[in-house]
Amino acid sequence: MRKQTSTNALNEKRIIDTCGMAVALRVIGGRWKPAILCRLADSTMRYSELKKSIEGISERMLVAQLRELEREGIVRRVVYPEVPPRVEYEITQLGRTMGPMLHAMAEWGRLRSTLNEQRSAEQLAEV
Amino acid sequence: MRKQTSTNALNEKRIIDTCGMAVALRVIGGRWKPAILCRLADSTMRYSELKKSIEGISERMLVAQLRELEREGIVRRVVYPEVPPRVEYEITQLGRTMGPMLHAMAEWGRLRSTLNEQRSAEQLAEV
DNA sequence: CTCATTTCTTACTATTTTGTTAGTATCTAA
DNA sequence: TTAGATACTAACAAAATAGTAAGAAATGAG
Structure with missing residues (x-):
């Protein structure tokens, strides 16, 4: 709190x-929002699928971050009244407006990783 | 640590x-990196200018975040051997490659604020 | 009645980030 | 010699975020 x-x-x-x-x-x-958003960008997923697909996340964290994204209007939680319960998460329209931003971030992240590897290689070559 | x-x-x-x-x-x-990057995007600034311009930041935080940005290769620290000392911070070339990403983020942030205000207005209207 | 499945809660602990306060070093000018 | 300016550092405290472990609800199957 x-x-x-x-x-x-x-x-x-x-x-x-x-x-x-x-x-x-x-x-x-x-910590986990990028991972969640990457996955939901492609398709809606149920809770257990997200959990399986995001290695290392705990249930508490998964729920917490999904709740925050829901509160912000980025994802929608859809409950199917079945037993055992089924809950699916999907990106909202507002969530989709983040597309260009997320894309730019992912691209820059990749660029930086590339440059970093080059720099490491150069440093190794100097020895 | x-x-x-x-x-x-x-x-x-x-x-x-x-x-x-x-x-x-x-x-x-x-916390403070966005504020720092906004300011350095326009012009190089010295430490004291940054401090004055970023309301509420403590010296410890300013130094810490500048050091991190420096370590990541995003900003450069330029020391002029004068008395009293003068230290200027500027964006590096790698830092400039973040331009599109930062721009996309700022734009989405504004979009979200706009939508939020509209939503608040609608909620008020309902009462 | 008991079990299994799925989607969470709750209480507690550990880790990380941020903020507060009081210094330090250098030289110049009064 | 003492104060002032600038750019920090260090030690500590508070707040926020993340992780662990156990359990709870709902209900059909056996």
Whole structure:
């Protein structure tokens, strides 16, 4: 839970009020959100599929991040009244508007990894 | 300092190894990095100018985030041997390659804020 | 009635990030 | 010699985020 009056929380609020980048970071930040968004970009998935597909995530974290994404209007939770229960998660329309941003981020991430590998290779060559 | 063997740290590493988005988030994430990058995008600035211009940041945080950006090769630290000391920070070439990504993030952030305000207005209208 | 399955909760602990406060070093000018 | 300016550092404390382990609800099958 967040302490609304901590300097920490106030600082974050101030930055978010003045900087679009910070808004975006707030929504897609968090350890597992990139992994979740990657997967839901392609197809809706049920909870257990996400869990299996994201190695290392705990149920608590998966639920927590899905809930946050839902609260932000990025994913939708669809419950099928069956037994055993079935719950599917899908990207919303607002979620789709993140496409270009996510794409740009993924692309830059790849670029950086490439450059990093080159640099490592050069350093090895120097020895 | 990070504990290299914590589950937490290992999870982060695994995600970064498999997801470009996570790489990007790791580099530009952190409370104050967006604010710093916005400012340095326009012009080089000295330490004290950054401090004055970013309301609420402490010196410890400013230095820490600048150091991280420097280590990642995003900004360059230029020291002028004068008294009193003068240190300027500027975006590197690699830093410039983040342009499209940062732009996409800022744009999406603005979009979301707009939609949010509309939604609030509608909710008020319903009452 | 008991089991199995799926989708979560809850309580607790560990780790990481951020903030606070009080310094340090250097030289110049008064 | 003392104060002032600039750019930091270090030690500690608070807050936020992430991980672990156990259990709960719903219900059809056996």
